[in-house]
């Protein structure tokens with residue numbers, strides 16, 4: 141497959157057209173942003189780690205029956221994925237209180253929920269990704285009722301698969317964000333990435349943070365945390 145012109149540049153990835161209109165190539169950057177874009181920086185080696193870890197997890201999910209955009213890893217930073225139109229919802233699953241949930245409800249981090257929670261944010265930088273419930277999404281034609289139901293079902297399935305997998309690596313999956321995309325024929329698949337940028341990972345023994353919170357909160361040891369997650373997932 142031939143890489144053609146760049147069609148999009150986001151905060152952490154670039155997207156290129158290819159000679160086949162069904163596919164695009166994503167290229168992961170080391171750039172990191174947080175706090176609604178206010179905090180900017182780079183995390184050395186992050187692009188390669190996120191690319192490879194996300195591809196590994198997408199393959200694992202495919203094995204468990206979750207359809208994804210993943211097609212082929214080209215190199216450390218670049219992957220062929222199916223071209224989708226992104227459903228403009230950030231789908232957030234939580235197993236344990238943390239981050240904006242803890243803040244919004246005035247509770248400490250670390251409360252283990254009996255059942256996972258789900259919430260949506262409307263992907264819109266100008267509006268700062270406001271919370272959106274399923275009725276809002278349907279009213280604004282962001283997705284149909286059936287699409288939302290299917291997205292929820294897939295998101296909880298992803299949680300079950302990943303929670304168990306990470307626990308086997310002595311990692312607690314606290315919460316994470318997913319994005320879904322629609323293929324030309326309307327099929328919904330898991331898209332974007334699953335990485336320490338988009339998940340909260342706590343060491344199962346020490347509760348040490350092994351994710352982007354170290355960057356968001358200026359805790360130091362950011363690169364080492366990403367490398368540690370890479371090591372546990374890919375053994376290198």
Ligand code: UDP
Pocket residue numbers: 230232238239240241315316317337338339340352
């Ligand atoms: N998250 C993300 N992108 C966003 C917002 C959140 O990947 O734009 C992830 C984040 O890494 C965490 C989960 O979604 O694993 C829940 O994030 P939260 O709502 O607590 O927001 P934050 O505290 O990160 O602002």
